[in-house]
Amino acid sequence: MIGIRAPAAALDALPGELARVFGVACHVRTESLDPEFAYDRSRGQYYSTAILQRMQRLATPDLRLLAVTSLDLYVPVLTFVFGEAQVEGNCALVSLRRLEEEFYGLPPRPDLLRERLIKEAVHELGHTFGLRHCDDWSCVMSSSHSVERVDVKGSEFCAACRQVVRR
Ligand SMILES: [Zn+2]
Ligand SMILES: [Zn+2]
Numbered sequence: 001m002i003g004i005r006a007p008a009a010a011l012d013a014l015p016g017e018l019a020r021v022f023g024v025a026c027h028v029r030t031e032s033l034d035p036e037f038a039y040d041r042s043r044g045q046y047y048s049t050a051i052l053q054r055m056q057r058l059a060t061p062d063l064r065l066l067a068v069t070s071l072d073l074y075v076p077v078l079t080f081v082f083g084e085a086q087v088e089g090n091c092a093l094v095s096l097r098r099l100e101e102e103f104y105g106l107p108p109r110p111d112l113l114r115e116r117l118i119k120e121a122v123h124e125l126g127h128t129f130g131l132r133h134c135d136d137w138s139c140v141m142s143s144s145h146s147v148e149r150v151d152v153k154g155s156e157f158c159a160a161c162r163q164v165v166r167r
Helices: 014-024 049-056 110-128 145-153 159-165
Strands: 001-005 044-045 065-069 084-085 091-097
Touching: 014 110, 044 049, 049 065, 049 084, 049 091, 065 110, 084 110, 091 110, 110 145
Parallel strands: 001 065, 065 091
Antiparallel strands: 084 091
């Protein structure tokens, strides 16, 4: 796991939780990458697919690499994305930006932010195991286009999705 301009406090619970959910060790790596190449001046946002491609250089085949960032991310067809992952690849990216209450003009809620980050990190890593979006609204793989939907879904895989990850 690497941070790209992400505050350490928001990340503290994540490695332990990922290790628990996926049943593997999770290490925080100190290297980062300069994301300026992915900046779109007209949108004021960073192109997540380009960052994922660059992350590939830091990845090795035997592990999955998750990056957490405070940058606001987009893909061309959408206004924004909470994150993106390479389906059946080994890189995943999550943004804290729109998971923070401050983005919506509300006071900070660190516990809620941690919970949302865990859900979105598990979700994006789920894609790297080949999972698509799940119709079960309580499953962490259900799609979230708003932070309200992130709050409604659970932080765990449903039985069907869990089986795919186990394989
Ligand atoms: Zn997704
Ligand atoms: Zn599911």
